[in-house]
Amino acid sequence: MTFFLGKTSEAHLLDVQPKLVCCVRYAIKRTPVDFGVHEGRRSLERQKVLFASGVSRTLDSEHLDGHAVDLVPYIEGRLQWQAPLCLAVARVMLQASRDLSVRLVWGGVWDRELASLDPDHLEEAIEAYGARFRKARPGKHPLIDMPHFQLVRGQ
Secondary structure (H helix, E strand, C coil): CCCCCCHHHHHHCCCCCHHHHHHHHHHHCCCCCCEEEEECCCCHHHHHHHHHCCCCCCCCCHHHHCCEEEEEEEECCEECCCHHHHHHHHHHHHHHHHHHCCCEEECCEEEEEHHHCCHHHHHHHHHHHHHHHHHHCCCCCCCCCCCEEEECCCC
8 A cells, every 4th residue: 555645744754854855755655654744844832832841951942943753653634643653654665765765763762773774683773773862861861753754964
């Protein structure tokens, strides 16, 4: 089955960087799991709310200038945040990144480019990232944000 982005998802892509939009549109045509654009560019006011609530760890989010999107799977018309579904979206975005030569970072593994990861071992990549994070920041916990995809700065 071929999926497509609905009106709400397309609206969330307004003011998102064109390279990232291309990746999202490429991925939706090839995904085994339907997904929507839950959030694209966001206001500073919204970012402050997310930061204050602990959902985000920065006030300098890539969402503020349209360099990030949150892609959430849909099953039977409902948003689903479960890891297996989010990993399926990450795999198709990884392929889009490679095929379109667009450098992305994924919220599951913040310290590596998405295209450098093995699509068959994303769970292990998340665990390895968590170990690197905890080693570098003892007592802290990594933020694993699997729906999040952002352009590498400078694109």
